[in-house]
Ligand SMILES: [Zn+2]
């Protein structure tokens with residue numbers, strides 16, 4: 452039988468199962484009986500099963516939703532059959548840029564769009580027969596819910612875990628908004644896919660960095676696939692090393708580098724600092740090619756961190772007019788600016804050891820810098836560096852030592868001579884937590900000339916998102932709320948004087964990172 456005959460045959464088949472009738476019958480019965488409602492104070496053992504909330508877009512559910520939500524559906528039904536009182540909630544992660552952008556496109560308010568989209572999703576999910584407990588449904592955009600998102604923010608603020616400071620941020624000129632590293636991977640905006648630039652702004656940060664060690668411990672304990680654990684660890688990016696002070700020849704200026712290989716200090720033949728490094732500004736009178744350096748700095752501004760550190764050819768400019776002194780042997784070595792050194796990681800300055808690091812080696816070859824081996828084992832430094840372990844050579848008091856012994860010896864020597872100290876570094880940074888957009892939780896913060904940032908009293912929460920029909924940021928990149936002067940101008944809760952509200956809003960992660968606690 453060829454394929455066409457087979458299809459004709461299938462078409463003739465009469466399906467005995469009239470799914471339209473059968474499904475409608477049972478779905479009606481489930482609805483009427485509230486069959487999937489978790490019972491409060493039941494005698495049955497409890498089972499709480501939570502799937503990620505839906506982001507209700509205008510397109511409705513797609514096959515990917517069905518693929519991702521069916522496994523938990525199976526578990527929910529299985530556990531009910533096993534006699535458990537199953538709590539299997541459903542909800543909507545509905546703040547954020549996708550909804551806002553869609554609303555702007557449709558010339559509707561994000562609130563209305565969210566309501567419509569939730570209705571579409573609800574209808575489709577019920578038709579699919581998912582056994583969610585619809586009686587507990589809510590959206591992160593409900594004022595009853597975001598009241599508590601704001602409350603959590605206030606607790607973070609009151610405990611110094613949320614703070615505002617000037618920062619260099621990933622900024623999407625198209626969406627006119629600040630993006631986290633997670634939202635701008637590959638140097639493009641996660642939402643509009645246009646390139647992201649570096650900009651200086653006043654940013655609300657959450658103090659994530661302080662929790663690096665706690666999070667690392669938690670990764671060990673959590674029940675997750677090993678490769679996922681590894682990527683979490685890499686994201687936190689812990690490295691144990693040393694901070695070493697280098698001085699600038701003929702000045703009283705010092706600058707600090709972070710290195711995990713202080714044991715190779717004797718092989719350090721040049722320094723690289725980030726284009727944004729303060730040394731450039733502090734010593735600009737001494738730097739003879741300052742225009743060139745500043746032009747390079749300007750270029751770097753338009754690259755993302757990922758572009759800057761990507762493994763392609765490294766660019767850089769030698770700083771003319773100043774040199775550094777290697778603290779272990781007093782040798783004078785050149786200083787470069789290069790954009791692969793990031794100002795946000797470590798100290799924004801590195802020592803380069805070209806004999807034992809491919810990146811430093813390539814750079815040294817390109818700029819004709821000395822290559823001094825300090826580990827035994829290299830065979831041809833004209834061709835390539837030696838990146839393996841080896842006994843220390845050309846290193847004075849470290850000669851003959853292995854890696855661990857040399858690391859300890861050099862750290863002790865640096866500490867004794869007050870030239871450096873042991874230091875743990877993390878790649879993870881504090882989290883930029885504000886967006887210059889409309890569709891998010893307003894910050895419950897008032898800005899007073901006299902009192903600074905003042906929390907809105909808890910009994911006044913929720914601080915409701917005011918209604919508007921203009922959802923575009925202004926030309927300076929301030930969020931749409933800044934145009935609503937009636938809402939912005941207020942009294943300071945502390946001194947009673949005239950004050951203004953914070954006009955940025957929170958990212959959608961604010962509401963979506965805690966709903967698991969809501970039930
Ligand atoms: Zn964008």
Ligand SMILES: [Zn+2]
Pocket residue numbers: 899900901902903905943944945946947948950
């Ligand atoms: Zn005040």
